[in-house]
Amino acid sequence: MPNTALQQNDVFLPYMRDVVRSEQSLRELNLMWRMIESSAKMNYLPETKSILQTMSATRAGFDELEQELVTNLVNEKIANVLMEIGTKAHYVIDIVVRNLYERTADIGFLATDHDLCAFVADMHDDADAILTRLLAYRNKYTVYDEIMLLDKEGSVLMHINEHSDVEGSTDKLIAQTLASETYVETFRETDLRPGNQKSLIYSQRMLHPLTNEVVGILCLCFDFEKEMRGIFNSHRDPEQRSNMLLLDSENRVIASDDELWIPLGAVVPSNRGRSTSLMMFGGRRYLVRTFVAEGYQGYMGPPGWQGQVMIPIEIAFLENSQSRLASLDPAIADGLLSHAQSFSPPLYKIMQAAETIQRVVWNGQVMTAGHSEHLLQLKSVLEQISETGNRSNELFSLSISNLYETVLGSSLRGAEFMSHLLVDLLDRNLYERSDDCRWWALTPELRDVMAAPERTSAMLENITKKLAYINGLYTVYTRIFVYDTNGRIIASTKLAYHGADSVVIGTNIDYTTLQSVLALANEQAYYVTPFAPTPLYDNLPTYVYHAAIRHPEKPNQIVGGIGIVFDAAPEFSAMLHGGLNGKADTTALFIDRTGNIIASTDPERPVGTALDINAEILKQENGTSTSTITVHDKHYTSMGCTVSNGYREFKVSDGYKEDVIAVVFEYFGGVRECNTIRNKTATILDADSTELGGKQFATCFIGSNLFAIPAERVLEALSASAILPMSMNGFEGRIGMLAIKLENGDKKFVWVFDLGYMIRGKATEITTSSQVIVVQNEEKSFGLLVDDLHGVPEFSDKHITSTPFSKSAEGALVSQVIRANNGNLLIQVLDVGYICRTLKTGEMPSMPDELVIQQAA
Incomplete structure (x- = not known):
């Protein structure tokens, strides 16, 4: 493992208790395999050579898996936190810039108002009428807390804030505005707003209605503090683990979600990239994400402004007690997991490593089958192999579930927050209308x-x-x-x-x-x-x-x-695409309470069509956000939904009611057919179902069903990725050849047959978990393609029942049934002899001679 990864683990692991627990469990099992390997070496017999090789491979696999799993869990958790706080930081500056863009239009329009310009030009002195007009404007555009009319010398001719006694200004913005042909944007302390630390003012010069001579200045004072409180209240972390900030060009805090935590005026560290380095502020270490404005309609916002979110490292990875996987349909959970290679390469890599070790353990258990009576001195070692192998499989499943839970949780939170942002942007935009x-x-x-x-x-x-x-x-x-x-x-x-x-x-x-x-x-x-x-x-x-x-x-x-x-068409589209921020494999829609589409980034779902969506979502209360894993368009997706809640008085107290729901879908991959989905949790064997000293069976999955092969008939299992496809005429069930390594180093090639095709008459889709079980009948060996491996348990005779078909002269593919878990789990036992005879009779291709290639000298 690279030193940088080890260093990162050393920094972050103390704050990831769930990862530490997984690491400790892996180390304990790793130590168990080492002890078993040592015991086997001390009781060495020629017959145990292959077992020792398996032990060595298992231990080496554990070493690699332990490092990979811990490192990937650490990386994934860091990436998720950075993604979450980065999304919020990006939206803080994005919402602010979109809002201020509207102010640039307002000042340009109001500064040309005929009545206001005439008053400033001293063409009439009806101050009451002008005050009434300014108040009417403020009542419409409630984002302003002060509107001022000034003459060219900076004297205040009229303003609407009854609590302010300002009479004039010597601020340099007076000269700047008079010299500018467009608006001037000012954010700082100014004598125009006495008592305010900083004010955001949009000013523009006013012209004489008849001569176009410059006669004065209009100032619109944006209610900055109230606006930022609204943004923070709407989008803050509900658990209050992080702090949302707005910074100026010098990284100085100009707005803080929690001023007692990070005060205004403080200079904080920033992270405009994706650095995972911890940053110090106020004696605490933080993960930080920072974004500058991307601009809206060409407007970039006040120069240098940045959105930032900071989260202390000691609470960044607190465990969420809510398990998304526990409530997820097992078929959807397994089907989605089969696409891990595309949506989470680290998870896929861990799954592959775990599959490899599980296969090695499975092979080790198969190799020990039936040896106990002949190798009494190794009996305890063989029992430990079986017991530790089962514990290993359980740990692999748990560790993969933890990583899977992390990935899914991040996607769901991201989709939900994105939908929340989208309806917020929509309501803010339509408020202006x-x-x-x-x-x-x-x-x-x-x-x-x-x-x-x-x-x-x-x-x-x-x-x-x-x-x-x-x-x-x-x-x-x-x-x-x-x-x-x-x-x-x-x-x-x-x-x-x-x-x-x-x-x-x-x-x-x-x-x-x-x-x-x-x-x-x-x-x-x-x-x-x-x-x-x-x-x-x-x-x-x-x-x-x-x-x-x-x-x-x-x-x-x-x-x-x-x-x-x-x-509507381009504006709603810009909102949706802007909210998605280029995120791949994601679509977003606005719908009404009936599911009718108002806007969509999905070309297959144009405006005016209906979205097929759960009726409960359409009934959600205003301001409610939800997320779930579901199937949409025959794809596994995470779906986030938020119902609009209005903005300021708009849709809240002004009598207008028009609810809109934002829906976000993140696609993970197409739905897998049922025969590729296996609910491994439901096939865990109870302790009462197995019995040491009973008959040993190698169990495997065909689709969602468990099948068993007498363990003494099994040589080993190999990954289906090793199959050499061969174009064959005739029987579709023969899919290729597989190389088996012999003890002397030679390779033996055997035919591989699709066991799923033999059982259900349909070709099996080869996935990353597909395996080939090499079986032997008398002198013939051949491979059977299965969907996944299960275990090598032992069952007493009381759990095994012969099927009626087994009494026929020709035999049967399924000769026995194992009733496990108090009869709630049925395992079908395959008759290898019948399979071999079937292949020989011509119903399937004749069994070929085995091809042996000697190792080159």
């Missing part, structure tokens, strides 16, 4: 035109330009349109991604939508159409957000409405 439609309905130009007794073409042209300007800032919409109280569309932007606009001006919105808009009680209310195809979106399904346009002087009088068409 509900804000936009209500605010734009208050646009003075729109209200004046819609309230006018007559609308001239010039008036309609002006509001069309206004809508186009808005649409240019907010690219998530394909169309923004206004309509009168009869539902007739009088102005609209063009369908964004089409060369020619589909004609909507002059058409009417549907009756249900119109009546819903006309019934809106106040300017805080809005209406959303169900997710369905609409001619406003080229007959594709989407949400259309509506708000009532009210008379500028009579707020209770509705004079029309505004509709904004959400560009």
Whole structure:
């Protein structure tokens, strides 16, 4: 083992108690095999040469397996923790950047508001009306806790925070904003927000409505602390073992999930790569993952900001008492495990090593069969081989289950958290849409035109330009349109991604939508159409957000409405693909409460089709997340699901109800047929079923059934991967040849026959666990392909019953049945003589002469 692996084990093993227990058990068994080998050497007889060779191979295999298993368990557990905290760190910065992207659009739009610009330009002095307008904006966009209007000298003309007595500013952001043609993003302490350690402010200069001269500045102050609390509350570790952080470019903490644990302003170590090195902070060692922003719609967020999660090493690997495997259908568990080579190479490698040792132990037990009476001095050694072999098999199964549990648990937690993130992104995005439609309905130009007794073409042209300007800032919409109280569309932007606009001006919105808009009680209310195809979106399904346009002087009088068409197809697709973050063999979907698909990354499941999913998932409460291993599209998958829970007041207290469920599938491999699945737990033999001194049988699996061959007829078992396929005419059950090593070093080739084909008439699929049992009948030896090995138990006569077919002159393939585990487990005994006779009679190919190749001198 490389020194780096040993060093890593030394660092992490003290914190992995379950791995330490496995390591100790392996070492104890390793010591047992060494003692057995030593005892066999002390009682050496020529007949025991092959047994000693088996002992040596078993011990060597144990040495390798012990190191590989411990190292891979350590590596897998480290990788899982890094994956989990890395996923959270990535989502922290991703959610923040997506949210702040919306702020860049807001400041660009509001800074051009005619009424606000006129007030700053001193064209009127109706301060009450301006305050009312700013408060209306804050009531729509609740992410802001302060909005300010400043003149060119930095004097505050108007602000909405009644608890602040700020009158002016000398901050350098004043000059920066006045000199910039776009927004300025500031995050630091500023005299504009006295008492705040740091504030996140978006500022943009304002122009005179007539001369376009710079007259002042608009500042939107983002409620940063509340937003970060919301992110942390939604996505924190429920066991509170880790801390989520937002860092600046100097690795200084600007937001902390737990400020008593890691305070604001602290400089912490970061890990932008996948380093497994432990990092020290505050006298504790941590595993750390750090991510910088990948950007959203070209916006990269404030320079240098990073998402980070830190977990102390002493609690990073605490055992979870909930076993996923215990509740999993054994057929699914075994079938999924057969794909370990693709979804977990370390697990597959361990399984292969364990299979090899199990085969060696099985062979050792077979070799000792029937020798006890002739080798009395080795009797205790042979009994120890059998007993220790059984203990070894149990330990292998337990150790593989531990690693399997680790891999599955990681996948399930990842799928569940990913689904949680996706619905969070969706609700946060659609929250902005509900804000936009209500605010734009208050646009003075729109209200004046819609309230006018007559609308001239010039008036309609002006509001069309206004809508186009808005649409240019907010690219998530394909169309923004206004309509009168009869539902007739009088102005609209063009369908964004089409060369020619589909004609909507002059058409009417549907009756249900119109009546819903006309019934809106106040300017805080809005209406959303169900997710369905609409001619406003080229007959594709989407949400259309509506708000009532009210008379500028009579707020209770509705004079029309505004509709904004959400560009659902690319926006939802971007959310899903962004949430998956390039993860292979994974698909994600948004569905409604009926299972209807709203968005999908699966080309086989387009929008509008139904997802076949458990009805209980569709009934889950809002905010609930679940995960399970299931079969989907004839593949084993881990499935994570989360039901939306709203964002701020959206879908929570604003009267709008439209639940969406995010579903994530991670695929592991195709479903295996039942004949390749073996529930080994159900075939463990009770102590009462076996008896020392009884008849010994070599047991094996054909599909899910146990078969037995008298142990004295068995020479050895070899991996099916050693079969040399040969193209043969005639009998399909003959599948190739196998080389057997003789004691003198020569090789003997024997035919291999598919025992599964002989029993069920269907060819056996060769998998990684497939074995060939070499049997002997008189002077003939041949191989039988089986699905897996089981053991070499001893049964007394009271457990063995002859079948009625065994009395026929021709004999029978199954001559006896062993009733084990109080009759709950039936083991069918194969008649090797009958098999050999069948092969000779012509029903199957004639038994060939054995081909012996002498070892080269």
